[in-house]
Amino acid sequence: MFEVRIHGRGGQGVVTAAELLAAAAFAEGRSAQAFPSFGSERTGAPVVAFCRIAERPIRLREPILRPDAVIVQDATLLRQTDVLAGLADGGLVLVNSTRAEAELGLSDHGGRVIVVPASRLAREYLGRPLPNAALLGGFAALCGLISLESVTAAIRARFPGPVAEANTAAAAAAYDLVRAHRKERARA
Amino acid sequence: MLSQIEGSRAVAETVGHCRPQVICAYPISPQTHIVEALSALVKSGRLTACEFVNVESEFAAMSVAIGASAAGARAYTATASQGLLYMAEALYNASGLGLPIVMTVANRAIGAPINIWNDHSDAMSQRDSGWIQLYAEDNQAAADLHVLAFRLAEELSTPVMVCMDGFVLTHAVEAVDVPSQAAVDRFLPAFQPRQVLDPDAPLTIGAMVGPEAFTEVRYLAHTNQLRALARLPELADQFAATFHRDLDALVSPYRCDDASTVVVALGSVLGTLKDTVDGMRTAGMPIGVLGLTAFRPFPAAAIKTAIGAAKRIVVLERAFAAGAGGIVSADLAPVLPADRELYTVVAGLGGRPVTRDSLRETLAAAFAGRLAPLTFLDLDERLLRAAEEVPS
Numbered sequence: 001m002f003e004v005r006i007h008g009r010g011g012q013g014v015v016t017a018a019e020l021l022a023a024a025a026f027a028e029g030r031s032a033q034a035f036p037s038f039g040s041e042r043t044g045a046p047v048v049a050f051c052r053i054a055e056r057p058i059r060l061r062e063p064i065l066r067p068d069a070v071i072v073q074d075a076t077l078l079r080q081t082d083v084l085a086g087l088a089d090g091g092l093v094l095v096n097s098t099r100a101e102a103e104l105g106l107s108d109h110g111g112r113v114i115v116v117p118a119s120r121l122a123r124e125y126l127g128r129p130l131p132n133a134a135l136l137g138g139f140a141a142l143c144g145l146i147s148l149e150s151v152t153a154a155i156r157a158r159f160p161g162p163v164a165e166a167n168t169a170a171a172a173a174a175y176d177l178v179r180a181h182r183k184e185r186a187r188a
Numbered sequence: 189m190l191s192q193i194e195g196s197r198a199v200a201e202t203v204g205h206c207r208p209q210v211i212c213a214y215p216i217s218p219q220t221h222i223v224e225a226l227s228a229l230v231k232s233g234r235l236t237a238c239e240f241v242n243v244e245s246e247f248a249a250m251s252v253a254i255g256a257s258a259a260g261a262r263a264y265t266a267t268a269s270q271g272l273l274y275m276a277e278a279l280y281n282a283s284g285l286g287l288p289i290v291m292t293v294a295n296r297a298i299g300a301p302i303n304i305w306n307d308h309s310d311a312m313s314q315r316d317s318g319w320i321q322l323y324a325e326d327n328q329a330a331a332d333l334h335v336l337a338f339r340l341a342e343e344l345s346t347p348v349m350v351c352m353d354g355f356v357l358t359h360a361v362e363a364v365d366v367p368s369q370a371a372v373d374r375f376l377p378a379f380q381p382r383q384v385l386d387p388d389a390p391l392t393i394g395a396m397v398g399p400e401a402f403t404e405v406r407y408l409a410h411t412n413q414l415r416a417l418a419r420l421p422e423l424a425d426q427f428a429a430t431f432h433r434d435l436d437a438l439v440s441p442y443r444c445d446d447a448s449t450v451v452v453a454l455g456s457v458l459g460t461l462k463d464t465v466d467g468m469r470t471a472g473m474p475i476g477v478l479g480l481t482a483f484r485p486f487p488a489a490a491i492k493t494a495i496g497a498a499k500r501i502v503v504l505e506r507a508f509a510a511g512a513g514g515i516v517s518a519d520l521a522p523v524l525p526a527d528r529e530l531y532t533v534v535a536g537l538g539g540r541p542v543t544r545d546s547l548r549e550t551l552a553a554a555f556a557g558r559l560a561p562l563t564f565l566d567l568d569e570r571l572l573r574a575a576e577e578v579p580s
Contacts, residue, residue, distance in 0.1 A: 035356070038359070
């Protein structure tokens with residue numbers, strides 16, 4: 001079982017991100033479970049959503065306490081919440097930011113941290129700073145658990161034509177960026 | 189066909205396939221997504237011959253359902269928490285009048301203090317309202333139980349509540365095979381009401397009944413509910429034949445056969461319990477899980493059979509009666525042979541997560557003979573001390 005915790009702020013589509021990730025895994029014939037952790041659902045307040053992916057049916061209903069990967073939709077959360085709480089050894093961290101890992105204070109996290117400018121890509125492709133699609137494209141490149149094609153299929157199933165195409169373009173761009181970033185690191 | 193779908197959406201699509209004629213609803217979290225999806229189905233014309241009635245309260249929602257059902261319509265509504273309490277008076281009328289209304293309860297705690305999260309306090313507070321209560325373990329069961337509920341309700345002329353854990357199930361997106369329209373049509377015949385309020389053929393229902401017959405009315409309500417105990421497994425077999433998957437309509441035993449300890453529970457916590465029990469089995473502890481789908485009527489005989497020779501029964505309660513203890517435990521105690529030990533563990537109140545770690549620790553304590561008869565899972569002693577220090 002692979003467990004992902006997604007941190008964001010109310011209005012950024014945290015729950016949608018978890019659902020899209022689950023839909024992508026489902027498209028690949030896996031079992032997937034996406035669920036929110038609801039608190040005070042105010043715009044801008046920290047929100048968490050979860051996604052489990054497994055080869056067998058998932059029965060477990062507890063929140064994800066020891067994630068294999070964490071996606072952070074808003075880097076300002078790094079100062080506010082312990083987004084890395086319970087992260088497995090060698091766990092993956094994907095952060096939406098235009099700043100470098102070191103600037104975000106994440107550099108000593110063993111090279112498993114990747115920063116992707118998802119909001120910037122979203123502005124470029126969608127005209128709005130909605131980072132979901134780009135983050136999921138980046139996530140596909142980072143962990144290799146789901147393919148970019150499955151992410152694209154999940155986006156197309158969820159959104160109407162032009163919106164879907166803009167989002168899939170953002171996802172593909174983020175995918176390429178993270179792939180290039182990883183190759184660069186492997187060389188270094 | 190399996191689809192990756194939100195629990196609320198799966199239930200709404202399924203209810204839609206049951207061809208309700210009147211849906212009345214008042215929104216309350218975490219039930220809202222269900223009736224929102226149904227209203228969209230009606231508005232878009234996908235669900236035809238159905239009137240969607242927006243009402244001003246839950247009391248009105250149940251009252252409209254009662255009127256619609258008495259007039260011969262298949263009626264549906266959904267609620268949760270304080271909304272269910274606000275319906276309470278009308279709930280007894282629906283059951284007393286023998287009206288086969290089906291209602292989803294998206295289980296949520298009851299305030300004060302206000303709390304929107306999941307536990308079973310709402311449905312348990314209405315356990316004696318004369319409604320049949322079925323609890324879903326996952327979203328597939330939640331969808332399927334609605335189809336079964338309409339069939340059972342109409343056969344027995346009695347209302348049925350389908351209880352699904354708020355947020356944990358209603359807001360979870362997972363794979364569900366939504367019962368298809370064609371299959372539901374094969375399983376669920378058109379509603380044939382026993383009696384209909386009709387201005388052209390006037391009759392009275394719900395007239396006053398005095399001391400000379402009130403006991404008999406209640407006795408018949410009891411025997412009618414008990415008929416469901418025999419009927420539910422039969423309907424589950426028919427369901428399996430029609431939909432090609434199993435549905436546990438009364439109880440669902442898991443690894444109980446050679447268990448010395450059996451944990452009894454209702455609802456979505458069963459999945460986490462099964463994972464916990466698998467781990468404990470690997471560690472050599474003979475433990476099983478018994479899920480109750482039916483809570484009303486209480487499936488005493490099926491429970492007794494499933495428990496078998498297990499000497500230790502632990503009831504995991506998602507609600508409790510202050511000043512008394514476990515609600516399910518109280519029903520279970522008289523069912524158990526005298527040589528069994530009964531423990532109550534109150535867990536997951538107001539949305540507190542029920543984790544494998546805490547379950548394992550508590551159930552291992554039972555094996556070690558260290559579990560108190562009444563335990564509150566993960567009780568925070570620090571908070572209790574802080575509460576004591578508040579000046580009165």
